[in-house]
Amino acid sequence: MSVQQLAGTTAIVTGASRGFGRSTARALVGAGVRVVGVARDGDALEELRTELGDGFVPEPADAADPSVAGRLIDAYEPRTLVLNAGTTPVLAPLQEQSWDTFRAAWETDVRQAFHWVRESLLRPLPSGSTVLSFSSGAAVNGSPLSGGYAGAKATVRFVSAYAADESARQSLGIRYVSVLPKLTPATGLGSGAVAAYAALQGVDVPTFLSGFGPTLTPELVAATVLDLVGDAGWEDLAYLLTPGGLKPL
Numbered sequence: 001m002s003v004q005q006l007a008g009t010t011a012i013v014t015g016a017s018r019g020f021g022r023s024t025a026r027a028l029v030g031a032g033v034r035v036v037g038v039a040r041d042g043d044a045l046e047e048l049r050t051e052l053g054d055g056f057v058p059e060p061a062d063a064a065d066p067s068v069a070g071r072l073i074d075a076y077e078p079r080t081l082v083l084n085a086g087t088t089p090v091l092a093p094l095q096e097q098s099w100d101t102f103r104a105a106w107e108t109d110v111r112q113a114f115h116w117v118r119e120s121l122l123r124p125l126p127s128g129s130t131v132l133s134f135s136s137g138a139a140v141n142g143s144p145l146s147g148g149y150a151g152a153k154a155t156v157r158f159v160s161a162y163a164a165d166e167s168a169r170q171s172l173g174i175r176y177v178s179v180l181p182k183l184t185p186a187t188g189l190g191s192g193a194v195a196a197y198a199a200l201q202g203v204d205v206p207t208f209l210s211g212f213g214p215t216l217t218p219e220l221v222a223a224t225v226l227d228l229v230g231d232a233g234w235e236d237l238a239y240l241l242t243p244g245g246l247k248p249l
Contacts, residue, residue: 085109
């Protein structure tokens, strides 16, 4: 399905109220896709509906709730799922984490990916559909100040890959791909992490970022997501995303 062929279809975007999810919703609506935005912050979703118009449908809900994925897939019959919902990790060294803070990303990021991917296989979604899951560059390099976040994001990638195997085994024709964005100060989560790692190294934020090169913006991420879901020529199961583009993993 090309970007042009996406027009008139429906996508569900989890975590649509902020960050990469919000920018992705904008890009999809701009391409003529009806976007169902899922997030717990109903006010932020309403603001986005005011901005985007009738092409955006707010669905205030907890994307990690086991009952939500199946209900919304049945109600809206999407051709595209973008699984972006996640928690903001507590930024502290391992010894200053509690088990509750350490496991937080597993309870949100992994849990929502598991339920939505599982339901996409059980229904299943129509052949030609795409399920894109946001992992993180931390899944490759680790993230010592964010508790279990890196391991959780690695598991999101595994869940997506397992589903791709099942889709192929059952000849479902559903594409599963995960994207691992590089750390960026351009989101709320990223800016907090950048400040924490700069402090850990004993430098200011500009000094810490001086070795990063160009900033990975939400708009660039959204444009890349649109390209991935609209072009079946991207055949790898996972991609690292930097300002320079996608790198297969």
